[in-house]
Amino acid sequence: MDAYRKFALFLKGLIYETKNGFAIASRSFDNNDVDVDVTGQVFMISGANSGIGYSTARSIALKGGEVHMICRNPERAQKAKDSIVNETKNSKIHIHIVDLSRVNDVLKFADDFTKNHTRLDVLINNAGEMIQEFRLSEVENFEMNFATNVVGPAALTFGLIPLLKASNNNPRVVIVTSAGMLLQKLNKNYFDKVEKDFDGLLAYAQCKRQMTVLGDCWAAEHPEIHFSSMHPGWVDTPAARRGLGDFIVKMEDKFRNSDEGADTVTWLALSPVALTYPSGSYFQDRCVVTKHLFLANTKETKQERTDFYQFMTQTVASCKIDETTKV
Numbered sequence: 001m002d003a004y005r006k007f008a009l010f011l012k013g014l015i016y017e018t019k020n021g022f023a024i025a026s027r028s029f030d031n032n033d034v035d036v037d038v039t040g041q042v043f044m045i046s047g048a049n050s051g052i053g054y055s056t057a058r059s060i061a062l063k064g065g066e067v068h069m070i071c072r073n074p075e076r077a078q079k080a081k082d083s084i085v086n087e088t089k090n091s092k093i094h095i096h097i098v099d100l101s102r103v104n105d106v107l108k109f110a111d112d113f114t115k116n117h118t119r120l121d122v123l124i125n126n127a128g129e130m131i132q133e134f135r136l137s138e139v140e141n142f143e144m145n146f147a148t149n150v151v152g153p154a155a156l157t158f159g160l161i162p163l164l165k166a167s168n169n170n171p172r173v174v175i176v177t178s179a180g181m182l183l184q185k186l187n188k189n190y191f192d193k194v195e196k197d198f199d200g201l202l203a204y205a206q207c208k209r210q211m212t213v214l215g216d217c218w219a220a221e222h223p224e225i226h227f228s229s230m231h232p233g234w235v236d237t238p239a240a241r242r243g244l245g246d247f248i249v250k251m252e253d254k255f256r257n258s259d260e261g262a263d264t265v266t267w268l269a270l271s272p273v274a275l276t277y278p279s280g281s282y283f284q285d286r287c288v289v290t291k292h293l294f295l296a297n298t299k300e301t302k303q304e305r306t307d308f309y310q311f312m313t314q315t316v317a318s319c320k321i322d323e324t325t326k327v
């Protein structure tokens with residue numbers, strides 16, 4: 001089954017996820033969709049210093065939005081912020097240094113942000129990457145793909161949902177997942193014994209499946225917020241170069257640039273049209289697409305979804321360190 005899924009995913013990628021796939025899809029885009037002024041609205045984007053996150057942050061800044069950039073590296077964050085401010089002349093761009101793999105820090109950040117800000121309209125969970133070697137996160141000892149791509153973003157989202165709900169401007173959460181998820185069926189126990197025969201691609205794919213399912217669960221649990229997940233296509237970025245190795249070197253000319261990869265993220269974050277689709281949908285190139293490959297046996301049951309949501313709620317809660325009892 002693994003070989004079939006990889007082959008089907010590769011074929012799908014060659015047709016739809018390349019630069020050419022974007023050129024074809026974009027012929028039916030309506031640019032009026034994103035012809036909006038979002039002055040006064042507040043956006044948060046993780047991984048906003050690079051690639052898809054940077055392009056999204058710049059596009060939103062160009063439309064007048066206040067942008068909170070979540071980045072882990074202060075120098076890279078400052079460089080990206082300076083570049084966005086210089087280009088867009090929008091001074092409402094803010095940096096927050098948060099490493100998503102340190103989950104207690106993420107919860108603390110979300111808590112502080114909620115205490116110190118009155119408004120958040122759109123959260124974009126973009127940061128992430130495929131980590132090819134097995135290692136554990138420093139604080140909570142989660143496998144590193146799981147910490148970075150699932151537990152950290154989940155903690156950020158759980159933590160900010162109350163503030164998002166307070167927005168009276170159709171709050172949204174956009175989750176950048178990946179078509180890589182098509183390789184995996186949801187498995188809440190996947191990371192229990194993952195060290196044996198570790199496969200970075202499959203670990204990453206499981207993470208992206210988990211985030212997409214979380215998006216569905218949040219959509220059901222919080223109808224006041226519009227949730228969407230999406231795949232950006234094959235995009236030439238630092239994370240793709242680290243994660244995909246030889247594949248990207250051989251296929252370089254077929255990869256999209258970051259603006260092309262960010263197009264649907266920006267559309268989901270800004271466009272009134274995006275809100276007309278059901279919350280919990282999964283998109284590629286501004287269209288709702290299937291969450292499963294044909295005959296790939298990846299569909300989870302309702303019970304598996306419920307169990308996973310409960311598991312994630314508990315996992316995130318277990319990362320909260322009670323500062324008052326700390327010695």
Ligand SMILES: NC(=O)c1ccc[n+]([C@@H]2O[C@H](COP(=O)([O-])OP(=O)(O)OC[C@H]3O[C@@H](n4cnc5c(N)ncnc54)[C@H](OP(=O)(O)O)[C@@H]3O)[C@@H](O)[C@H]2O)c1
Binds near residue numbers: 099129240
């Ligand atoms: N490129 C593709 O072909 C492709 C395909 C499908 C999905 N995606 C998804 O697209 C999203 C954006 O990636 P990209 O391709 O644009 O790569 P990128 O340019 O390398 O951006 C990734 C961003 O995530 C940040 N990040 C990574 N780990 C983090 C952590 N622990 N804490 C905080 N920030 C962290 C990175 O920060 P640093 O600058 O500090 O590293 C960077 O800002 C990811 O979720 C990725 O899985 C990409």
